[in-house]
Amino acid sequence: MAQKPSIPKGTRDFSPEEMAKRNYIFDTIKSVYRTYGFMEIETPAMENLSTLTGKYGDEGDKLLFRILNSGDSLKDFKREELLTIDANEFAARACDRGLRYDLTVPFARYVVQHRNEITFPFRRFQIQPVWRADRPQKGRYREFFQCDADVIGSDSLLHEVELTRIIDTVFHKLGVSVTIHLNNRKLLTAIGETLGIENIIDLTVAIDKLDKIGWDGVQGELLSKGIAQEAIDRLYPILTFVGSNEEKLEKMGELFEGSVVGKKGIEELSYIFDMLRLSPLHNKVLLDLSLARGLDYYTGTIFEVKANDVQIGSITGGGRYDNLTGVFGLDGVSGVGISFGADRIFDVLNQLELYPKEATTGTRLMFVNFGDRETRYILPLLSEIREAGISAELYPEDAKLKKQMSYANALSIPYVAFVGAEEVDSKTITLKDMESGEQMALTLEQLIQRLL
């Protein structure tokens, strides 16, 4: 019954090398989140479908992975029904649970369910896989990881300031030069108001594509939505205004003098830029009036991050929302959050070769195995070396030296130790630096010092 094994389309195995690189990224993000007071939570892979459905639009509902009820999954159906039942209705009744589609809805559910145990404002981060039954393609997977941080239960704009600093610090630590794009949904609303465009969603969805389809494409899309050419013509200079952040804010100030929501948006952005100037940043923060972000639940600041040296889409995004938990019966909880795109960041670091060597090496030292007598001598040494925190191993068999050395090479083990009869007698270890080829006779203490 042998079978050629494979994994489901759109999913991945992570090899030791890939895991080391991913851990490097995740650990960097986690450590920064933690220094900003964010606390980690995890939620189950499965949620009740009642929690998930209706939260991501019809398109999203179709992309949910549903789990067939255990036992007799047909027992709740009259068999005759099955002759005519609609496939969607069948799925809805045959499945009570689904795999989480993102971390935002489970987080909202978490907050409502545990509201009596939570101290607000609540800064949480969460790094877990999510699943979508999307058509797999290059860079798009059916299982992928999200790295979210949100603060909820506070309207303070200081959170926007801090989230911007978190983004700045993470990419600085990873060695990636980025531009952090900021905008405010209120400005987009004001633009709509001023230009007489009623459907702000149509406006933002079209603007969001400026990068991809250019002004001509955006113009076409706006026209097709019934927006007047005159309004579109007035939009163009706003979106493409060139100047410093301060100049842009000033320009918008003139434009929206009569708009309450516009003035509020400018006030918020001005405060954020003002606070960001108090201490230096590593990356550029740009007021980008063309930044819209598709998701319609954002109500204030929105964020997006682009790598300066790699052609790839947004590698981090987020924004402020007013009512994340309303759908679960808890109103008035506002928040702001960001999400690092782990898979794209992984690709960026690969492309720029930014993984530090230490991050991706496993075993640091391998002892060659010369047989039983030497093994008995080596085992206690190994214990001490490991006790000092150094990853070390003894080749498990008295195999040919060539075989042992090619194992060390294949695993890129940087140091190999030889303990033969001579070394046992003189109580030394011969250490070989695999990169330089240099060999030296060391005591155990000297060896530990050298490898630390």
Added chain:
Amino acid sequence: MAQKPSIPKGTRDFSPEEMAKRNYIFDTIKSVYRTYGFMEIETPAMENLSTLTGKYGDEGDKLLFRILNSGDSLKDFKREELLTIDANEFAARACDRGLRYDLTVPFARYVVQHRNEITFPFRRFQIQPVWRADRPQKGRYREFFQCDADVIGSDSLLHEVELTRIIDTVFHKLGVSVTIHLNNRKLLTAIGETLGIENIIDLTVAIDKLDKIGWDGVQGELLSKGIAQEAIDRLYPILTFVGSNEEKLEKMGELFEGSVVGKKGIEELSYIFDMLRLSPLHNKVLLDLSLARGLDYYTGTIFEVKANDVQIGSITGGGRYDNLTGVFGLDGVSGVGISFGADRIFDVLNQLELYPKEATTGTRLMFVNFGDRETRYILPLLSEIREAGISAELYPEDAKLKKQMSYANALSIPYVAFVGAEEVDSKTITLKDMESGEQMALTLEQLIQRLL
């Protein structure tokens, strides 16, 4: 459309405090695995059902969570079939994928699928959730974590020695006193031979329950399987033999003088105990002839670990197997592995209150918010404090002092900093140690030094 949110039965949310405790356990296990040269991999949550079914027996197949095929999940059925189709057959055809049930089968699948990229012997560890549609009860979840380490592609008994040391080191680091029980399946086979018991599985399944149901229970079970009273009477003194590990090995040596497999088992255990004596262990390692372990794929050494100070079942287990990957078409790959029971270890540490304080605190320092002027002064200080690796935050709003302090208390933040007009003028920070109540005026550098 508000709904009272909940999560599926048998699944759990992990709060920040629980996450911190779990991370402490996982990080301890990972760091020890790494010092022994084990490398991390991850596999997808979903596997093809063809990979999973038939590997865990009929009972296991029933406990698999199956994922309904996306799109029209009924499209591969003639509607009339559905009038009479068996529920199991329906599930088999309506679902191509399932959630992984353990880490062992996905690992075997991984090894076969990637055998050309892997350097053997391959030491891998893997810490991921698994899912079983078991009836939830105290301590038994439908989503739970496994922490496996296996070495495959090597018959060397040194791996058994090292895995024993890994277990010893992990529990020593966690502060849990344990007894590591070792046995060898070959001895159980020899016992069966000597006593004329043909069905070794019946024998091991019954022996495995000695702890739970006592000798009378085991005896009853053996009798019911048709094993002769005379054989059972001869079994009793073997299982309950009192003496040191060496005395047990000697006794077994006499008993199995004529048994090839028995002698092999004794030889293996003798070698392992011999090698373990070369340097000190923190915990007791016990040759336990009554240790059987239910799983029938073990062929050599078997491990089981019990906490000395808490009444709970086995908290770690494992063993050597001869042919993990045969079912996927790759024969002759033997290996040995262990698995830490994270949920039970979590309970043990809770019960013994063994979590170090540092492991479970988040933010170390909170600045009280006195308003805009002070905020502008504090933000650059915060950047420097975080740069030094200290988790710190500023209360995000100029709220009443009482509210800010109760937030700090609720989060067990150990230090609170006050920067009012006076401190701004004198360029100091007033730091309050929340445990001792002590207050002091410090410069930024002094504060950082104190908190590091």
